[in-house]
Amino acid sequence: MDNSDVLIIGAGFAGLTAARELSRHGYKTTILEARDRIAGRTHLEEHLGRNLELGGTWVHWTQPYVWAEMGRYGIHPVSGPDFTQAYWSTGNQQHTGHPDELMDLLDAPNQALLADSRKYFPLPWSPLSNPEITNIDGVTLSEAIDHLDLPADQRQLLRSFWTLNFNGALDQAAYTQALRWCAAASGSWQLMFETCATFKIEGGTRRLAEAILADSNAELLLEHPVASIHRDADGVVVRTISGHRFTARQLILAVPLSTLNDIDIQPELSATKREAATRSHAGRGAKLWVKVKGQQERFVAMGPEDAPLNFVQVEYIDANTTTLVCFGPVAAAVDVTDTAAAQRILDELVPGLEVLEIAGHNWVDDKYARSTWSMHYTGYLTESLAELQRPEGRIRIAGSDIANGWGGFIDGAIESGLDAARTVAEQLENQLRSSAVLTV
Template identity: 25%
Template sequence: MEHFDTIVVGAGVSGLTAARLLTRHGRRVLVLEARDRVGGRVSTDHRLGRATDMGASWIHGVTDSPVAAAAEAFGMRTVEFTVGGYQPDSRPIAHYGPDGVRLSAEAAASYVADIHAVDATLRDVVAESAPDASYGDVTEQALAAQGWDEERTQRVREYLEHRSEEQYGAWIDDLAAHGLDDDSIDGDEVVFPDGYDILPRRLAEGLDIRLTHEVSRVLWSPDGVVVDTDFGSFGADTAIVTVPVGVLQSDEFVIEPPLPEPVAGALTGFAMNAFEKVFLRFATKFWDDDVYVIRQQGPEGRWWHSWYDLTALHDEPTLLTFAAGPAAVETLHWSEERIIESVLEQLRRLYGDRVPKPTHVHVTDWQDDPFSHGSYAYMTVGSRTEDHDTLATPIGGVLHLAGEATWTDDPATVPAAMFSGHRAAANVLGRDVPIEDAWAERTATD
């Protein structure tokens, strides 16, 4: 059985960051990856001569972002596209009312002001909420405090429901009251016209990575770890496990002995979401040139309510929408054709016969992915914000968990994955190391 200083399970950004740092600081590291590629939930489709990011797409705020620094070091081209935390304004947004007619500038400003008023109230309501409160509970309390009529209240209620879905792929009553506390956007947001997957491919350079090695068991003891795969077993002094929460919670992935407290308890506070992307490319652009986002209110927007204009990425008319939360669950086993017709029906409410058939379509299927069981993790009702960091508590001096769900500050993002990989590497080394060593050209030594 081959023996290493450290085995990293998972070649996503978290695992690659940890492996690269450890390797550059003199450790012999093996990375085991179940997929036939690196990147995990950073996945880019390069068919048809263009890059389509099926998983992670954005850097949500470039200020002090390690991903932005790594992208710059790797020469990754970026295009500014700031959408914020399902923001209602600050960038050109076309709001359409329940009747399918675009709101006037005055009506849109009034609607946005209502959202800001509720958010101002919501901060205090969330801070004072009970441990078992849902995001739905606190938003209803904040809405009631405004004293509005039902129509006005319903418009903002819909917005808050959609924000829960688009931020975390979860229905508002299933998300913990503090579930959106840690979302932060500092600086412009950017996307990658050449694909996000450049980042993991560059991080993977020079590492010992065994693809298509599906891990079934991690056996740990004070003496070290043994990792079982379909290609045999591997031993190491330490292990860093970076698989998604959905895999950690599955019966197909066994940690033995089972995770101790407080890690085990923290893990139960998370669930994988239902969040899929639908890309539609068109031969001609039928929507307005001056908008980032198209949004519709009312019951017709229950599922398809927001479309993001990605034309600037490849100079080709492109809209991105999301099947999130209940919409993603309901449409999971729909055919691609049925999903597209459902989306086009809503676009035609707003733009009529100007909406043609798309020339190309991409629809993701993360819920059925056996190596993730969803797109990313969210806090379930009753969980606590600190559960993120608790997941990363070192176990027995030999086992470490990392990944986007283990980082409290802006979880469910690629920066969170990178930061968590850095922390795990530092814990294995027993000292801090510069995160910049993960992408620096020079080779660091002890």
């Protein structure tokens, strides 16, 4: 049996950050990670002749937590490419032009859709501060877009743009989530889009995760999937699937919301927490890397919202090949091992490409993720977020899925990890004071 002050379940960015903070404050901290690696739903791995980000990737200076962490460890941002060609589909027609043309077509619709972002979220990192959000949290993004007086072509492009952002379908996607993202980018949809896909981490996401871990005094145990958690007035007892037993005074559950109910927690977490985990969120799509023959022009391509891959962009150009990153709204529609299928999909988006190799990871079928980045359904913000953030006894939940600011990003995970560590440290200090009083 292993005894700790704090047990942290999950070694993604939230868990690693919380572990660093608590262990460096002198608390014996143990991280139990189900996988054979750290970094959660980010995963840098060698494929197609280079290191590729199979999961979360992008960071930005509008994201204070991750930007500060990069500065702490001397890790610089790497800017993405400037694009010179764009392809897009509206109706049954394919169009070719400069990327600025595509952005111009999206400008007025996004301006109209997101005009009230700062009205509803004047303090983006306090998303529940404005009671008026209860009036719109039941509105789907699909409904909000359809409410706009747009020509059919612009409506289709706008829907595809937001299908990309949500990495899922729009029929249950929360309009409030779109407004939150835009508010966090100072109310500018262009800055929001820059935040989503411009700057990467020098050396990759793994470099930052490893830097945080190296700065920690916590014990990390890989390949320790948790089966059950029992909590009472004295502490928590955790059992892994292999039968190992761990005890602690406090516990942080830093796992994806989609997997929360896979752990047998007794007494059960609140019904609201369990229902939110069952419903999860809209991020259930695909990310695929594709190597094609020849040096291609730096292009972006946007297809129909229901296409298996509705967005493609050039990421790397080598001597004889070009590597593309692609996204689609339904993971099951993209086989990350089927090169011929990828060729058929790309033929519908960009003419004349010859697919050589592909790589990817199905995060929805991954039992330790069951989702991609968190983009919330209607009602989540006003009905679930505060409860998911509320501690239950000695258990706190952490992760990008429940962040106040940039949920769905590394930044949100770090924010949540810092918050969990602070509140756990406060609780441990209170317990120490109570014990000292009792011994006097």
